[in-house]
Amino acid sequence: MNAILDRLAEVAADPDRYVVEWKRTHPDRKVAGVLPMNFPEELLHAAGFLPVVIQENNEPDTEGRVILAEFYCGYTRNLADQAAKGRLKIYDAFFLADHCVQLLGAADVMRFKQPHTPIFFGQFIASMSEPSTPARVRGELDHIVAEVERSTGVPLDHGRLAESIRLYNRDRALLRAVFDARREGRVHLSSKAMQNLVKSSMVMDKAEHIALLEQLLSDGIESHDPHARVRLHLSGHFCHAPKQALLELFEDCGAEIVDDDLYHGRRYITTDVREDLEPVAALSQWYFDRNVNVPCPTRVQHNADWDTYLTKAVSESGADGVVILMAKFCEPHMLLYPELRKALEAREIPYLLVETEHAGLPMETLRTRVEALVERISRRAAVAAS
Amino acid sequence: MALRTMGVDLGSTTAKAVVVDEAGGIVAHRVVQMGAVSRRGVAAAIDAVLDDAGLERGDLGQVIATGYGRRLVPDVDRTFTEITCHARGVAAMCPGAALVIDIGGQDSKAIRVDEVGLVDDFAMNDRCASGTGRFFEVLARALECRLDDLDDLALAGGQDLEVSSMCATFAETEIISLLAEGEEPTDIAASVHRAVSARTLGLVSRVGRAAPVVMTGGVARSRAAVHFLAESLRAPVIVPAEPQISGAYGAALLGLESLQGETRVIGQAVDREHVHTGQQPNGRDCSTCSLGRAKYQPIDVELWTASIAADRRP
Numbered sequence: 001m002n003a004i005l006d007r008l009a010e011v012a013a014d015p016d017r018y019v020v021e022w023k024r025t026h027p028d029r030k031v032a033g034v035l036p037m038n039f040p041e042e043l044l045h046a047a048g049f050l051p052v053v054i055q056e057n058n059e060p061d062t063e064g065r066v067i068l069a070e071f072y073c074g075y076t077r078n079l080a081d082q083a084a085k086g087r088l089k090i091y092d093a094f095f096l097a098d099h100c101v102q103l104l105g106a107a108d109v110m111r112f113k114q115p116h117t118p119i120f121f122g123q124f125i126a127s128m129s130e131p132s133t134p135a136r137v138r139g140e141l142d143h144i145v146a147e148v149e150r151s152t153g154v155p156l157d158h159g160r161l162a163e164s165i166r167l168y169n170r171d172r173a174l175l176r177a178v179f180d181a182r183r184e185g186r187v188h189l190s191s192k193a194m195q196n197l198v199k200s201s202m203v204m205d206k207a208e209h210i211a212l213l214e215q216l217l218s219d220g221i222e223s224h225d226p227h228a229r230v231r232l233h234l235s236g237h238f239c240h241a242p243k244q245a246l247l248e249l250f251e252d253c254g255a256e257i258v259d260d261d262l263y264h265g266r267r268y269i270t271t272d273v274r275e276d277l278e279p280v281a282a283l284s285q286w287y288f289d290r291n292v293n294v295p296c297p298t299r300v301q302h303n304a305d306w307d308t309y310l311t312k313a314v315s316e317s318g319a320d321g322v323v324i325l326m327a328k329f330c331e332p333h334m335l336l337y338p339e340l341r342k343a344l345e346a347r348e349i350p351y352l353l354v355e356t357e358h359a360g361l362p363m364e365t366l367r368t369r370v371e372a373l374v375e376r377i378s379r380r381a382a383v384a385a386s
Numbered sequence: 387m388a389l390r391t392m393g394v395d396l397g398s399t400t401a402k403a404v405v406v407d408e409a410g411g412i413v414a415h416r417v418v419q420m421g422a423v424s425r426r427g428v429a430a431a432i433d434a435v436l437d438d439a440g441l442e443r444g445d446l447g448q449v450i451a452t453g454y455g456r457r458l459v460p461d462v463d464r465t466f467t468e469i470t471c472h473a474r475g476v477a478a479m480c481p482g483a484a485l486v487i488d489i490g491g492q493d494s495k496a497i498r499v500d501e502v503g504l505v506d507d508f509a510m511n512d513r514c515a516s517g518t519g520r521f522f523e524v525l526a527r528a529l530e531c532r533l534d535d536l537d538d539l540a541l542a543g544g545q546d547l548e549v550s551s552m553c554a555t556f557a558e559t560e561i562i563s564l565l566a567e568g569e570e571p572t573d574i575a576a577s578v579h580r581a582v583s584a585r586t587l588g589l590v591s592r593v594g595r596a597a598p599v600v601m602t603g604g605v606a607r608s609r610a611a612v613h614f615l616a617e618s619l620r621a622p623v624i625v626p627a628e629p630q631i632s633g634a635y636g637a638a639l640l641g642l643e644s645l646q647g648e649t650r651v652i653g654q655a656v657d658r659e660h661v662h663t664g665q666q667p668n669g670r671d672c673s674t675c676s677l678g679r680a681k682y683q684p685i686d687v688e689l690w691t692a693s694i695a696a697d698r699r700p
Binding site for chain 2: 368369371372375376379383
């Protein structure tokens with residue numbers, strides 16, 4: 001096993017431990033807990049924070065289980081549980097820029113449970129195609145910059161921001177190199193390992209992460225031979241990472257994951273911030289660019305939609321089918337699902353919808369459904385070939 | 387030794403085994419009920435079917451396992467999901483079938499199939515036992531009757547009561563509440579069957595309606611369940627003579643195909659037990675169900691209550 005992949009897996013498995021250790025070795029620095037999915041972490045990095053996208057943990061929800069209603073998604077209920085247990089005290093401030101009602105509910109719990117930890121909220125407009133949208137996004141970004149400056153007490157250094165943008169772009173580019181190589185069949189990393197690459201990037205100091213990725217690519221990736229019967233694209237699952245046991249199940253059922261649009265996957269790394277623009281303007285532009293590169297159902301944009309992206313991605317990767325991973329009660333995803341379904345059916349792309357929860361996934365039932373998809377695809381191919 | 391293959395379906399409550407010959411004809415079959423995902427049950431089914439066929443395990447060209455417990459079946463050449471196997475089995479048993487509704491002990495599935503038994507689409511219940519054999523067991527317990535008595539009870543019901551909860555646990559509470567309100571057990575049984583059928587219709591809608599419809603699984607042995615499903619679908623529902631073995635039969639055929647290197651519709655079209663229209667032109671009777679007709683009589687509720695009081699299960 002590759003030692004670098006091991007290290008990245010270790011961080012992905014226990015982000016809290018990494019944060020605590022980082023704070024120990026950087027006693028004069030602060031850690032910012034970032035809620036997904038659109039907050040420009042580069043701003044926090046430039047302001048001297050270690051930005052960490054707060055991850056769902058693997059503990060059962062207990063103390064915070066009843067704080068949010070059962071129709072909140074697993075991620076937000078787990079955030080509430082983490083807050084109730086004091087797990088989020090490792091963060092010095094919280095930042096978010098998304099107005100998902102459930103996420104705001106979790107933020108309220110965090111505010112209530114940690115009244116002395118500041119929470120900074122910026123709200124990016126979701127309607128991307130209005131004539132006034134660019135100005136409103138820029139205005140909100142200026143507001144976020146002011147919030148970041150308020151949290152540090154010093155003006156943001158735009159030279160440092162440009163440097164942070166270059167650093168983040170470098171990390172994204174290295175990650176994309178691995179994702180592209182997987183899509184093109186040049187490396188065969190398990191989907192669990194691919195998730196670890198991205199999840200660790202959301203947690204680690206970027207320079208440290210980049211150094212590890214550069215070493216990994218320089219050494220070469222020792223990848224397994226998949227012996228897979230079918231190639232699948234994983235789609236969906238915003239905000240938090242799908243359980244790794246679920247990812248392993250796909251491969252155990254005879255599938256190889258060749259591409260994805262998961263937040264803990266290609267969605268997070270798809271778009272660089274332009275380095276030829278003034279840095280804040282570039283971050284503003286980034287907000288628009290990433291919704292074109294991998295459209296999000298939480299945004300409304302006339303010239304970009306996720307279903308078109310998905311079918312194009314499947315065509316490019318040559319995936320035989322799609323597994324749609326939907327966090328239960330994720331309303332934007334639920335609302336767009338009929339469109340995804342229609343698009344896939346129109347192109348006769350086999351697909352399977354898997355709803356996920358924080359705990360209690362019926363793994364054997366899921367195994368039957370995934371195996372049935374694999375069999376459906378492979379038997380159909382065998383008959384077509386005969 | 388002529389080529390023989392065996393399919394073994396280890397379901398949540400029953401184990402089924404089928405041996406087929408080289409033309410896909412059924413040589414022997416067994417259904418054994420012996421506890422949840424029972425290893426003893428599957429061993430008993432295999433031993434019995436081999437005995438019936440006059441074969442030893444080593445005489446078989448392939449052994450294919452399927453069902454919820456497929457990974458627990460020892461010494462198999464490979465496994466297939468019950469979705470693939472039911473589709474394949476039904477394509478042979480009932481040529482031309484387009485939609486398979488399989489309701490077993492713990493799960494239910496709607497499978498749209500093409501003409502050679504390939505799965506076009508499928509949907510299955512998640513973790514809820516609603517509409518499965520388990521659900522009917524809960525209903526029987528709440529009504530204090532034997533499972534076998536449920537058919538007559540439900541088919542004698544007339545009034546459509548509101549049974550809103552489809553959770554097996556909550557439904558039991560609701561049934562008890564209806565009994566306490568003085569509602570007739572016949573009407574309650576019928577209403578629960580209607581509610582279950584509506585739930586099954588939800589599964590069907592996920593894969594798209596298609597006809598002919600074939601129902602398999604242990605619940606397909608229930609005349610009432612088939613009747614109310616047909617009524618709900620507003621379409622005839624075909625039930626094979628042995629609705630529980632279609633998965634094991636499909637598995638055996640897939641084993642045969644893997645040895646013969648081809649996929650085509652071989653196998654044995656079976657006698658159809660009945661084609662239930664779900665229509666009751668004479669008020670109680672099914673126009674085409676010769677097997678059930680004699681039993682589709684109104685029940686004397688007082689007599690029935692007295693009889694179950696004398697024969698109450700522990």
